[in-house]
Amino acid sequence: MQEPIRIWDIHGGIHPEENKHQSVQHGLETPPLPKRLILPLLQHIGARAEPIVAVGDSVLKGQMIAEASGMVSCPLHAPTSGTVTAIGPAPFPHASGLEEWAITLESDGRDEWTALDPIADYRRLEAAPLLEIIRMAGISGLGGAGFPTSVKLKARPEQKIHTLIINGTECEPYITADDTAMRYRAAEVVAGVEILTHILKPEEVLIGIEDNKPEAIEAMRAAVGDKPMHVVGFPTKYPSGGEKQLIQILTGKEVPSGGLPADIGMVCQNIGTMIAIHDAVILGQPLISRVTTLTGEALSHPTNVMALIGTPIRDLLDFAGLQPDRLYRLVMGGPMMGFTLQSLDAPVIKTSNCLLAGTIEELPPPPAAQPCIRCGLCSEACPAMLLPQQLHWFSMGKDYDQLKRLNLFDCIECGACSYVCPSSIPLVQYYRASKAEIRALELQQHKADHSKQRFEHRLQRLEREAEQKELERQARAEKAARMKAAKEQQAVSAASVSGDEQPDVARVEAHKPASLTAEQKQLKIAAATAQMALKKARKQLASNPDSEELKAQIPELEQACEATQRAYDQALGDTSVKNTPPPNAAADDETKRLKIEAAMIRASLKKAERAAGDAPTEEQEKEIYALREQVAAAEARLPKDEAPRKPVAGTPVAGKPVDETTRQLKTDMAMAKAAFKKAERALEDDPGNTQLEDQLAAAKKALDAAAKAFADHMASKETD
Structure with a gap:
């Protein structure tokens, strides 16, 4: 006689109307073989399976048609024999109503099995080959989210499993799939539990069933007999079928927040999963069917069926006597955790435990939400x-x-x-x-x-x-x-x-070979600078071919470039002959360098004058004046016989240095002139503006004062 198991309670919970009696009156039925099956490649948590068949291929019942594409994935098998007619998007049972990639199989009506490989005595095998058999059979959880069973059973080394819990609670209203499975296939359920016991070697096995299923409890206890398992009945409360809630009810232990049952040494499996494990190991059959509840007031014949995976929902509802005029909502799952289906053409998948065809009285629309x-x-x-x-x-x-x-x-x-x-x-x-x-x-x-x-x-x-x-x-x-x-x-x-x-x-x-002297380095730099100035001027002339100033500037830069290059070559040649340069070589080179420098400054001045035009700004006036002073200074450094005959317009005469007072007065006059032109342009844009007229008059007065001051200063200098 087994010792009674202490029952614990969970926090909260509710007691909704069960509505389970409608679908358990006809036992476990088998619907007709469908003509067409839709097999989605994603029927579980994880990665979708990869097809290994092509359109037009003939397949047998139980033959693998899609292989697992990762560790958290499951292969897919043909539920019957027939021909693959399509591989692509197809209706899928999801709240969004979106399609999912699937393999469409047309049945040939023969329902012919492929070669199977049953295990005569699984107790001779270790855990690893048995887990591989479960994985290759495509078994995923048939009660919840559909997590691949083989992955769930592979506990880490630090997770020693001491308790195996079989979830026969089925607390959701309307659903009776597990209840029916325990009533009519209790022996297969217990055989599946024994296989898991051999794999996990737990210290304790608990089968939890709510007390609103007395026939299932009795059938399971009869099947268990004296085996080391405990069939535990406990009070009905929703949602006692939750994995963590069931563990707390049967053991009093709580799974930590964010953790898994394996973290406290426990594994929880569903009743339907036990039947699938029995079929895979004992019979060699992959997961191609499952028990599904067909219920709701829109059905004249609510029942439980052994449905092939991929069967269109429309076919199952027709078998259960669907009354289309009474159908208001079609829910996959129960009324608490299920979701509304958008299409009757979607198929049954591995996690489809219930189809609830409700009327508007049975499943009325929810009232508007209030604060x-x-x-x-x-x-x-x-x-x-x-x-x-x-x-x-x-x-x-x-x-x-x-x-x-x-x-x-x-x-x-x-x-x-x-x-x-x-x-x-x-x-x-x-x-x-x-x-x-x-x-x-x-x-x-x-x-x-x-x-x-x-x-x-x-x-x-x-x-x-x-x-x-x-x-x-x-x-x-x-x-x-x-x-x-x-x-x-x-x-x-x-x-x-x-x-x-x-x-x-x-x-x-x-x-x-001797290195370059300081003089040769200077000449080399001067030659390179002259070449760059010539290249830049030619580029500007190419973009502005009508510029007479650029045309006049090019020959001068070419002469400077040739002179500097000739001086540099001569310096190198003189060094190769003898180390002592001619007496006047240094003076000639210095003169050439000064001429190049003056020519480059004159070119910059002409460029600035072209940019300024007839109405230079204050900044442009300053820049032009500074360049003119630089030209004067550069020409003043040249020997008297090399100085230009005609000085640059507006440039102080070489040899007569400009004093600071003169420079300041000229700058003031240039700034006053720029201000006058600016006011004049503003008045042209807005004629009749009295404020601008006043500004122009003030600018004219300032310009006259600056010009008079400069003239008086120059007159006093001449007197001196």
Whole structure:
């Protein structure tokens, strides 16, 4: 006699109307073989499967038609024999109504199996090959989100599993798929539990069933017999079927926030998953069918069927006696956690445990949401001990940091808070939307961090390459220095052998080409500068071919360029003949340099005058005056016989330095002239403006005063 198991309670919970008796009156039925099957490639959490068949291929029942594309993925098998007619987007059972990639299979009616490989005695196998069999059979959880079973059973080394819990609760209203499976396939359920016990080797196995399923409890206890398992019945309360809630009810232990049952040494599996494991190991059959509840007042024959994966929902509803005129909403799942389907052409998938065809009286539209009255009923009903009211406010404000601090992801979306809310606020919808947005932001941040990490690694690689190149350069420089020293030593040795009494390095250095002298460097720079000035002038002439000033400037720059280059070449040639330059060479070179400098300043002056035009600004007047002074200074440095015959217009005469007072008076006069022209142009644009007329008169008065001051000063200088 097994010792009774202590039953614990969970926080909150509700007791909605069950409506389970309608669908358990006809046992477990088998609908007709559908003519067409739609097999979505994504029927579980993780990556979608990859097709391994092509359009036109013939397949057998149980043959793999799509393989897993990652660790968290499941392969897909043909539920019957037939021909692949399409691979592409097809209707998919989702709240969005969007399509999903799927393989469409036309049945040939023969329902012919492929070759199977059953295991005669699984107890001879270790855990790894059994897990591989479960993985290749495409088994994922048949009760919740559809997590791949083989991945869920692979606990990390530090996670020693001591308790295996089988979830036969099925607390959602209307759904009786697990209840029916336990009633009519209890032996297969227990066989699947034994296979998991062999794999995990737990210390304790608990099968939890709510007490509103007395026939299922009795059938399971009869199937268990004296096996080391406990069938535990406990009071009915929604949502006791939640994984964390069931663990707390049967063991009194709580899964930590953000953690998994494996973190506390437990694994929880569904009744339907146990049947699939039995079929995969004992019979060698992959997961191609599941028990599905067909219920609702719009059906004349509610029942439970063993439905092939991929069967169109329309076919199953027709089998259950659908009354289209009474159908208001079609829900996949139960009324608490299910979602409304947009199309009857979508297929049954591995997680489809119920199809609820409700009338408008059975599933009326929700009333309009009212403001929260802070009654606190949602907090009392929450089985996860969260604060739904606070989560609601932060969800509306998109304060994701606060939502994570309040453990939003511990919400199991059971809908208990929405069920008891007197203001009819759709709380669960807010939570689902916030979860999706947080996941999207975290994925975006993960990609950004990954890109940043790649960029930092690239910088490190480039730094290493640069360091390596620098080391190689230093090695080459050292090698060249050693070779140079060796050659010098060889030259010294050769001189010694040739009969020189005192060979030394100085004699070797005498054979090296002499470096440029300071004078030669200066001439080289002057030649390069003249070439650049000539090139620039030619470029300006090409863009402005009608400019007479540029045409006149080109020959002068060409002569300067030829003179500087000739002087530089002559300096190099004289050095090759003898080291002592001619007596007048330095003077001639200095004269040439001064002429080039004066010519370049004159070119800059002409350019500034062209830019200023007839109405120069104050800044342009200053620039032109400064350039004229530079031209005068440069021409003053030339020898008397090289000075230009005609000075530049407006330039002080060479040899007569301009005193500071004269320069200041000329600057004042130029500024006054610029101000007068500016006021004159403004008045031309706005004639009749009295204020501008006053400004023009003031500018004219200032210009006359500046001109008179300059004239008086020049007259006094002449008198002196």
